Amino acid sequence: MDDILADIYPWVKSLHIISVIAWMAGMFYLPRLYVYHADAEVGSDKSETFKVMERRLLRGIINPAMIMTFIFGGLLLLTPGIIHWGDVWIWLKLGLVFIMGAFHGNLSKWRRQFEADNNQHSAKFYRMVNEIPTVLVVFIVILVVVKPFQ
Numbered sequence: 001m002d003d004i005l006a007d008i009y010p011w012v013k014s015l016h017i018i019s020v021i022a023w024m025a026g027m028f029y030l031p032r033l034y035v036y037h038a039d040a041e042v043g044s045d046k047s048e049t050f051k052v053m054e055r056r057l058l059r060g061i062i063n064p065a066m067i068m069t070f071i072f073g074g075l076l077l078l079t080p081g082i083i084h085w086g087d088v089w090i091w092l093k094l095g096l097v098f099i100m101g102a103f104h105g106n107l108s109k110w111r112r113q114f115e116a117d118n119n120q121h122s123a124k125f126y127r128m129v130n131e132i133p134t135v136l137v138v139f140i141v142i143l144v145v146v147k148p149f150q
Contacts, residue, residue, distance in 0.1 A: 005075060005078060005079040005080065006079060006080060006081075009076075009079050009082070012072050012075045012076055012079070013072075013076060015068070015072045016069065016072035016073050016075075016076055019065050019066075019068035019069040019072055020065075020069050022061060022065035022068075023062060023065035023066050023069050024133060024137055025061070026057055026058070026061045026062035026065060027062065027100070027103070027104065027107070027133040028130070028133055028134065029057065030054060030057055030058065030062065030107050030111075031107065031126050031129055031130035031132075031133075032126075032130055033050055033053055033054050033057070034054070034110060034114070034121075034123075034126040035123045035126040035127050035130065036050065036123070037050035037051075037054065037114055037119070038119055038121065038122055038123040038125075038126055039123050042117045043117065047114075047117075050114070051114060051115055054111050054114060054115075055111065055115070058107065058108060058111055062104065062107070066101070066104055073097075084150075087147065087149065087150045088148075088149035088150075089143045089144075089146075089147045089148055089149050089150065090143075092139075092143055092149070093140055093143040093144060096136050096139055096140050096143070097140065099136060100133065100136050100137075100140075103129075103132055103133065103136070106129075110126075
């Protein structure tokens with residue numbers, strides 16, 4: 001298995017990066033949809049259109065991209081010589097990825113609330129949380145590229 005992972009490493013890394021890009025694109029866009037949806041009147045055509053857009057974005061792009069990110073990331077973690085588990089940066093990165101996954105879970109919960117016409121938050125709230133994925137991805141990329149705390 002080690003030889004196979006080493007041989008396909010460039011492909012796995014490429015697919016991981018592509019998956020992350022797709023996941024983050026959705027994670028940046030979905031909270032922005034919530035900003036506009038929060039201002040739409042419940043039951044209006046506008047609100048119903050946002051429900052369709054949000055469901056399709058989450059189920060068609062964000063969820064599959066996250067799953068693929070985790071699969072390819074897991075394969076990278078298993079590839080011999082790629083990760084040195086004594087380095088602090090990898091643990092920090094994995095912690096931030098866990099937080100990103102928890103944020104993804106919140107986006108799903110908020111979508112279900114919108115779907116049930118039971119949104120609990122203001123447009124201002126969604127404007128603020130819209131920044132969370134950006135901040136997380138900045139720190140994740142710095143940890144992966146710079147590898148501080150080796």
